[in-house]
Amino acid sequence: MNPVTGTTIPHILLLEDDRAHQDLVLRAFRDDPEQFRLSVAGTIKKAREIIDSDTPDLIIADWILPDGKGIEILPRRDGMVLIPLVLMTSFGDEHLAVEMMKSGALDYVVKSATSFKELPNIARRAIRDWNNIRERRKAEDAAREYEKRLGDIIGFLPDAVLAIDTEGRVIAWNNAIEQMTGVAAKEMLGKGDHEYSIPFYGERRPLLIDLVLTENSGAEKKYEYIQHDGEKITSEAYVPSIFSGKGAYLWGTASPLYDSTGNLIGAIEVIRDITERKRTELELVSAQQQLKEAHHLAHIGTWEWVTKNDTVTWSEELYDITGR
Numbered sequence: 001m002n003p004v005t006g007t008t009i010p011h012i013l014l015l016e017d018d019r020a021h022q023d024l025v026l027r028a029f030r031d032d033p034e035q036f037r038l039s040v041a042g043t044i045k046k047a048r049e050i051i052d053s054d055t056p057d058l059i060i061a062d063w064i065l066p067d068g069k070g071i072e073i074l075p076r077r078d079g080m081v082l083i084p085l086v087l088m089t090s091f092g093d094e095h096l097a098v099e100m101m102k103s104g105a106l107d108y109v110v111k112s113a114t115s116f117k118e119l120p121n122i123a124r125r126a127i128r129d130w131n132n133i134r135e136r137r138k139a140e141d142a143a144r145e146y147e148k149r150l151g152d153i154i155g156f157l158p159d160a161v162l163a164i165d166t167e168g169r170v171i172a173w174n175n176a177i178e179q180m181t182g183v184a185a186k187e188m189l190g191k192g193d194h195e196y197s198i199p200f201y202g203e204r205r206p207l208l209i210d211l212v213l214t215e216n217s218g219a220e221k222k223y224e225y226i227q228h229d230g231e232k233i234t235s236e237a238y239v240p241s242i243f244s245g246k247g248a249y250l251w252g253t254a255s256p257l258y259d260s261t262g263n264l265i266g267a268i269e270v271i272r273d274i275t276e277r278k279r280t281e282l283e284l285v286s287a288q289q290q291l292k293e294a295h296h297l298a299h300i301g302t303w304e305w306v307t308k309n310d311t312v313t314w315s316e317e318l319y320d321i322t323g324r
Contacts, residue, residue, distance in 0.1 A: 009035045009036065009037050010036050010037065010057045010058065010123070010124075010127055011036075011037045011038075011039065011054065011055075011056045011057050011058075012029070012036055012037065012038045012039070012056060012057065012058050012059075012060060012123055013038075013039045013040075013041065013047060013050055013051065013056035013058070013059045013060070014026070014038055014039070014040045014041070014060050014061075015041050015042075015044070015047045015059060015060070015061035015062060015065065015070060015073055016040070016042065016060075016061070016062045016088070017042040017043065017062065017065055017066055018062070021062070021088075021111065021116070022040055022042075024113070024116040025060070025116055025119055026038060026040070027116075028116050028117050028118075028119050028120055029119065029120055029123075032120035034120065034124070036120065036123070039054065039056065042065075042066070043065060043066055043067050044065055044067045044068050044070075044072055044073050045067060047059070047061070047073050048073065051073075051075060051083070055083070056083060057083075057084075057127055058083070058084050058085075058086065058123055058126055058127050058130070059073060059074075059083055059084070059085045059086070060085075060086045060088065060119065060123065061073055061085060061086070061087055061088065062087075062088050062089070063087050063088065063089040063096070063100070064089075070085075070087050070088075071085070071087065071100065071103040071104065071105065073085070074103075074104050074105075076104075080137075081104045084106040084126050084127065084129075084130035085104065085105045085106055086105065086106060086107045086108065086109060086122060086123070086126050087100045087105045087107075087108045087109070088108070088109045088110075088111050088115075089108065089109075089110060089111065090110070090111050091110070092110040106126050106129060106130060107122060107125075107126055109122060142259065142260075143259070143265065146259055146260070146265070147171045147172070150163060150171070150172055150257075154172055154174045154268075155174050155175060156174070156175060157174060157176065157270075158176060159176055159270050159271065159272050160174065160176040160177035160179075160180045160181075160270070160271040160272070160273075161173075161174040161176065161177060161268065161269070161270055161271070162177055162196055162207075162209060162268070162269045162271065163209075163257060163266060163267065163268040163269070164192075164196070164209060164213075164266050164267055165265060165266040166213060166264060166265060166266055167192060168192045168193065168194070168210070168213070169190055169191065169192040170188050170189050170190060170191050170192070170195065170196050171189070171266060172189075172268070173185040173188045173189055173196075177271065180242050180243060180248075180271070180273070181199035181200065181242055182199065182244060183199045194206065194207075194210075199241075199242070200239050200241065200242060201239070201241065202241055205222060206219035206222065207219060207222075207252075207254075207269065208223070208226075208233055208234075208235055208252045208253075208254045208269055209254040209267045209268070209269040210267075211226070211233050211254065212231070212233060212254050212255060212256050212267035213256075213266070213267050222237075223235040223236075223237055224236070224237070231255050231256050232253055232254070232255045233253065233254045233255070234251070234252065234253045234254075235251075235252055236249065236250065236251050236252070236274065236278075237249075237250055237252075238250075248273050248274075248275045249273070249274050249275045249277075249278035249279075250271050250272065250273060250274065251271070251272045251274045252269055252270065252271045252272070253269065253270050254267055254268065254269040254270075255267065255268060256268075
C-alpha cells in the first residue's frame with residue numbers, strides 16, 4: 001500500500017533470463033515516478049513459485065526462455081486467463097505478434113532501449129485494460145446469471161412470457177408461449193431483428209414489447225388501442241395464426257426489465273389468451289342489440305336505472321308510449 005496515496009502498489013512479475021535485459025527493465029521501473037513492486041524470475045519454474053506465493057498484478061515475460069515459452073506461464077481457469085501478460089520478443093515479426101495475442105497475451109513489446117524505458121507506461125495501460133476486461137466479464141456474468149434466473153422463474157408461469165434485451169434479442173421464451181406459437185425456446189432464444197413476431201404475424205414487425213424500449217418503434221400503428229400506465233403498456237389484439245391457426249384474442253402487457261442495480265437490461269411482455277372472455281362480451285353485445293331490436297318491433301318501452309350514480313335512462317319506445 002502506498003502510504004501517501006493510499007492505493008495498492010502494483011506487483012509486477014518480470015520473467016526474463018537475460019541479466020542485461022533484467023537490469024534495463026528494473027531501471028525503467030525504478031526511474032518511474034509511480035511506485036511498482038517487482039519480482040524477478042529467470043525460468044518458468046521459478047515464476048510459478050512466485051505466482052503461488054505472491055500473485056502479481058501483471059506478468060512481463062520474454063517469449064523464449066530456458067524451460068519453455070513465456071506464454072506458458074499464463075495461469076488459466078476454465079480456459080480464462082487469470083493474470084494479464086505482456087510478452088517481450090527480440091524479433092519484430094508480424095506473424096509472431098499474432099501468435100502471441102491469440103495465445104492470450106494482453107500486449108507484446110519488441111525489445112529495444114526505447115521500449116524498455118516505456119515499460120512502466122505499458123504496464124499501467126495493461127493493468128488498466130485488464131481491470132476493464134474484468135469489470136466487463138463481471139457484468140456479462142451477472143447478466144447471464146440474471147437471464148438464467150429470469151428463465152427459471154417465468155418458465156412455468158401459466159401466461160405466455162417473452163423477454164428481450166436492449167438489443168432486441170430474445171432472452172426468455174417460456175413453456176406457455178411455446179404452446180401458443182408452436183415454436184420451441186431453443187429455436188427462439190438469442191434471436192433478434194423481430195424474429196419473435198413471426199410466429200404471431202408471419203412477418204418481422206414491432207410488438208408491444210418494442211414500445212417499452214423505443215417509442216418510435218412503429219408498434220403504435222399495429223394496435224387498435226394502447227393504454228399507458230407509468231412504464232407499463234397494455235393492449236389487446238386478435239391474432240389468427242396462433243394455436244396452429246385456430247387464432248385467439250390476446251391481451252398483452254409489457255414493461256421494462258431492470259437488473260439488481262437498477263440498470264435497464266431489456267423488456268418483458270406477458271401475453272394472455274382472453275378468447276373466451278372476448279366471445280362472451282361479443283355475445284352479450286349481440287344479445288343486447290337483438291333485445292333492443294325486438295323491443296323496437298314490439299313497441300315495448302324500457303328504462304335503465306344506474307344505482308351507482310342514480311341515473312335513469314329511457315328507451316326511445318318509452319318516450320313514444322308516454323308521449324314525453
